[in-house]
Amino acid sequence: MFERILIANRGEIACRVIRTARRMGIRTVAVYSAADAEARHVRLADEAVLLGPAAPGESYLAIDRIIAACRQTGAQAVHPGYGFLSENGDFADAVAAQGLVFIGPPASAIRAMGSKSEARKLMEEVGLPVTPGYHGDEQAPDFLKAQAERIGYPVLIKAIAGGGGRGMRAVHQSSEFLAALASCKREAAASFGNEQVLIEKYLQGPRHVEIQIFSDRQGHCVHLFERDCSVQRRHQKILEEAPAPGMTPQRRGAMGQAAIVAAQAIGYVGAGTVEFLLDREGNFHFMEMNTRLQVEHPVTEMITGLDLVEWQLRIAAGEPLPLVQEQLSIHGHALEARICAEDPDQGFLPASGRLVHLAAPEESLHVRVDTGVEEGDEISPHYDSMIAKLIVWDETRERACARMLQALARYRVVGVANNVDFLSRLVACPAFAQADLDTGLVEREHDFLFPAATEPPAEAWLVVVLAELLREQETALDGARSDTDPHSPWHLRDGWRINSAARRTLVFRAGEAERSIAVAYGERGFVLEVDGRATAVSGTLGPGGQLWADLAGRRINGTVVIAAGKRHVFLHGRAFVFAAVDPLLPAGSGGSAEGGLSAPMPGRVVALIAQPGKRVEQGAPLLILEAMKMEHTIIAPAAGTIKRFRYGVGDQVEDGAELLEFEVNRG
Incomplete structure (x- = not known):
């Protein structure tokens, strides 16, 4: 077994590999970019090597720098994780050329499956069913559009070197094809360095079911059952589970055997995943093979009781598979939810920023959290937006779903949209x-x-005001402790007045709703009046914004975190955002589309679509930004005219930067 391995990746997967390596007594070397100097995977590893600047091309994708880090640290093997260079045959060759072990398949297997078009051809040759499509080398836009017409809409445009939903677009009619193709090619070139695409029939209402396989150097191959990854947004998985609901033993056996055939056809070694589309009639169609460990591998671990990273390490060290097919079995049901910095209400727009508050549910036999960040860390615009993977297990799917709801209710994130x-x-x-x-x-x-936005419940208004009052008292006590006269009555925040009880009003806003809450001070707490209804409240603040509240005799627990002037209230498994309103300040005049349109995130301008001086209709695409490996289109907020673009193609822009000058048409 290896004494020291280098992990050529970052974030959650690097931390995941470190955990298993440490348990096995293997020392780990992390690599990092300048943006990740304080990252969790760097802190966890036994040692770490700086690769270069934040840009992936100068750090995590720089093969020569990673090889140099191996020589510098004496690492004997390289674990590529997933993403970045994990499915790069040149990287696997470069590692082997140095006399090191690549913890993954041989370069020949990576190349065989690295091109989706070539993989489809090969799978057809060995008898696996594939969806109808075009996977040739001719890439002229008009030719590809003609192929789409031949196949019949809807079609799926897919980068041949792609993964993770990038460089992929569903097209439902001919008029959409060329714009979708251009977007796919840009995204594929940026993410994988290869803009070539294939076209395939877009099956209506299929399930995405994948088979986990493992092969050793002795020629043995097994499958570790299936995962259902059908729940996706923008063709990216967000919720996975194992086993697949409704899977019959016969279909599981057939799909598992097909996956083994695919692996053996290319001389596969290590962990891999063969992905299928399963139609409503129960027929499965080969889609692609991922020649690496998958993001969703924990659900397989939870139902089999196995550590797949340990299997990878043992196979890479030359050991045979730990188990044969007959020894493998399924126990229970597992779900994985990908917690990401993104705004679902804004088309899942990626977000970046500092994690001001981060609290995860406690880990147990039933709950697991795989993460690469901690409270105070930054979600960088240079990489993907994943915060963590939340994995739950129980005896049945129904109970696993209940576990997931309970765990999500305890997951609290402040600082970035999520x-x-x-x-x-x-x-x-x-x-x-x-x-x-x-x-x-x-x-x-x-x-x-x-759902349409709704006003927070009455309890949330009471909780945010109670937390505000308790913080005022805490601040006063802190001031008293540092004062030369700590017993001065001026430090008290008990509302005492001569001959009468004190009353005041606090005003808070949540979305479009605004409430004035009257506060009266009592002996054991406060009396709050909302919409004419008075409620006696009291409570205690704990660390991390925890709040134990008594609302007219009803005890509830919640969390109230202040960040960027907002009060983030977590209550009964829901999150609400409040802003304190100063009634002495004049109300704002509100936003307007007139003037300019700002960047919703830091990123790079990849295309200017509209022409300055020409009229555009509301909703027309104006400009495309690329950030966190995804494209985002800026659209016209109303009918109008672009006066000028402030940035050109290739320019980097900051969050909130004015992208263009826009004039609304009044006629």
């Missing part, structure tokens, strides 16, 4: 609860998953 509330709605969605799954579930259940 999808925790959305994930809670997703798990509670009747379609998901009944396992009515397909890759279009999020769009199909849009009304349930994206």
Whole structure:
């Protein structure tokens, strides 16, 4: 077994590999970019080497610098994680050329499956069913559009070197094709260095089911059952589970055997995943093979009781598979939710910033949290937006869903937009609860998953005011302790007045709702009046914004965190954001589309679509930004005219930067 390995990755997967390596007594070397100098994976590793600047091309994708780090530290093997260079045959060759072990398949296997078009051809040759499509070398836009017409809409444009939903677009009609193709090619070139695409028939309402396989150097291969990854947004997985609901033993056996055939056809070694589309008639179609460990591997670990990273290390060291197929079995059901810095209500727009407050549920036999960040860390715009993976297990799917809802209710993130509330709605969605799954579930259940904004419940208004009053008292006590006269009555915040009780009014706003809350001070707390209803309240503040409140005899627990002037209230598994309103300040005049449009995130301008001086209609695409490996289109907020763009293609822009000058048409 290896004494020291280098992990050529960052974030959550680097931390995940470190955990297993440490348990096995293997020393770890982390690599990092300038942006990740204080990252969690750097802190956890036994040693770490700086690769270069934040840009992936100068750090995590720089093969020569990673090889130099191996020589510098004496690492014997390299674990690529997933993403970055994990499916790069040149990297695997470079590692082997130095006499080191690549903890993954041989470069020949990576190349065989690295091109989705070549992989489809190979799988057809060995008898696996594939979806109809075009996967040739001719890439002229008009030719590809003609192929889409031949296949019949809807079609899926897919980067041949892609993964993670990047460089992929569903096209439902001919008029959309060329714009979608251009977007795919830009995204594929930026993410994978290869803009070539294939076209395939877009199956209506399929499930995305993948098989985990393992092969050793002795020629043995097993499958570790399936995962259902149908719940996706923007063709990226957000909720995975194992085993797949409704899977029959016969279909599981057939899909598992097909995955083994695929692996053996390319001389595979190590961990891999063969992905299929499963139609409503139960027919499965080969989609692609990922020649690496998958993001969602923990659900397989939870139902099998195995450590897949340990299997990777043992196989890379030359050991045979630890178990044969007959020794593998499924126990219980597991779910994984990807907690990301993104705004579901804004098209899942990625977010970046500092994690002001981060609290995860306690880990146990039933709950696991895989993360690469801690409170105070930055979510960088240079990399993907994942905060953590929340994994739960229980004896049945129904109980696992209940566990997930409970765990999500305890997950609290402040500082960046996030999808925790959305994930809670997703798990509670009747379609998901009944396992009515397909890759279009999020769009199909849009009304349930994206409900109209509602006003916070009365309890939330009481809690935010109570927390404010308790903090005032805490601040006063802190001031008293540092004062030369700590017993001065001027430090008290008990509302005492001569011959009368003190009353005051606090004003808070949540979204469009605003409330004036009258506060009266009592002997054991406060009396708060909201909309003419008075409630006696008291409570205690704890660390991290925890609040134990008594609302007219009803005890509840919550959390109230202050960040950027906002009060983030977590109560009964929901999150609410309040702003304190100073009634002495004049109300703002509100926003306007007139003047300019600002960047919703830091990023790089990749395309200017509209022409200055020409009229555009409301909703017309104006400019495309690329950030966190995804594209975001800036659209016209109203009918109008672009006066000028402030940035050109290739320019980096900061969050909030004015991108262009826009004049609304009044006629």
